[in-house]
Amino acid sequence: MVVGLGPGPAKWLTPEASALLAEATDIVGYGPYVERVPPGPARRHASDNRVEIDRARHALALAAAGARVAVVSGGDPGVFAMAAAVFEAVESDEPAWRDLDITVAPGVTAVLAAAARVGAPLGHDFCVISLSDNLKPWSIIERRLAAAVAGDFVLAFYNPASRARPDPIARAFDLLRRQAGERIVILAKAVGRPDEEVLHTRLSVVRPEDVDMRALVLVGSSQTRLVERPGREPIVYSPRRWEG
């Protein structure tokens, strides 16, 4: 079972995910996600970040030996998370793993929680891009950013920065400023968690140093609007109708 835990709070953990976690004999995942799993008798196998393929192999080996394993990811397991790593291991490792029953339980991914928090910025077509260049060259990220601007998509960035990689978001903002001009930007950090921080800003003034590893970054299309409200946070949304 490859299970999405949602962005953090229990209110976004689906009943399916809860039920699968309760049935598991073994929980496998990155430490902070394993800690989010509600208490229970399952054995817990927490590992460091950046060892996704080892973690996937470990889970598949446990399952092949008869365990009922839940591999856990924050958000949705198919969006820059563990599901792809599990299927990479199924394809390239033990042939017997192809005969395992594997269920993927979808979850609320970070961009949906961030969008809901500020209004409806995804109300029109959008692209979701990981800015991590651990597993792909910067050139493909640059190509995708340019394509997304050419299509006037709303953009959502996962993995915009980390201690090991402070640069990607600065380079992405520079490229977007040159190619897209002014845009509404939302920095949505830890949405739904106690340390939540949401910043409404614009491409011309956003500072890369305000982006950290907790952030989901939304960049509006040319159509995205900000509605001011007296004494309240503004609303950001992308109209359903194209006025270009």
Added chain:
Amino acid sequence: MVVGLGPGPAKWLTPEASALLAEATDIVGYGPYVERVPPGPARRHASDNRVEIDRARHALALAAAGARVAVVSGGDPGVFAMAAAVFEAVESDEPAWRDLDITVAPGVTAVLAAAARVGAPLGHDFCVISLSDNLKPWSIIERRLAAAVAGDFVLAFYNPASRARPDPIARAFDLLRRQAGERIVILAKAVGRPDEEVLHTRLSVVRPEDVDMRALVLVGSSQTRLVERPGREPIVYSPRRWEG
């Protein structure tokens, strides 16, 4: 409250959505979604398709008069659903509506359920596009399709066809065949519901007549892979690592 019901089954309705629905005095939405709301004392206001802005105004007027209103959408309310319509009405209609408390409850959107059902096709960067040309000209859809191919994104199409509009998906497949060459295609209909149908196919052979209004269409990137399994449905996934 603007509430996402997920793709259909109760297992994908978040605890937050359940709680908000239980608190509502009034449920407003497209008929089939209102029918999905668990039984309760709330007044139900079901409306036809394609009247989103009237429905949004009705909900806001009820809320301004003191009701606790839940506007319901399938999937996530921010993805081609009611949240944008509600905020359009807030911006353009009664100024007093800007002072309402509006909460958007995210949900599992169709592309996440479809992806989980077949493996991990969204394991790399992806674009989500509505093929409905009710509210935008076909030229912007074409521009976005071309941009998405230029960026070698995985593609997810919402609203690929309806009785009133059989053509968009045929035109999209034609454009993609010319510009992208061969690609893995998944037609995922009614995922998680009793009438679920999933078809694994390819761009060179997919037939537009196999796509209907229940379908979510996934088109792989150049990197997306199909893993055969003896006696089982294949797995489709997009590797995390770029091998281009």
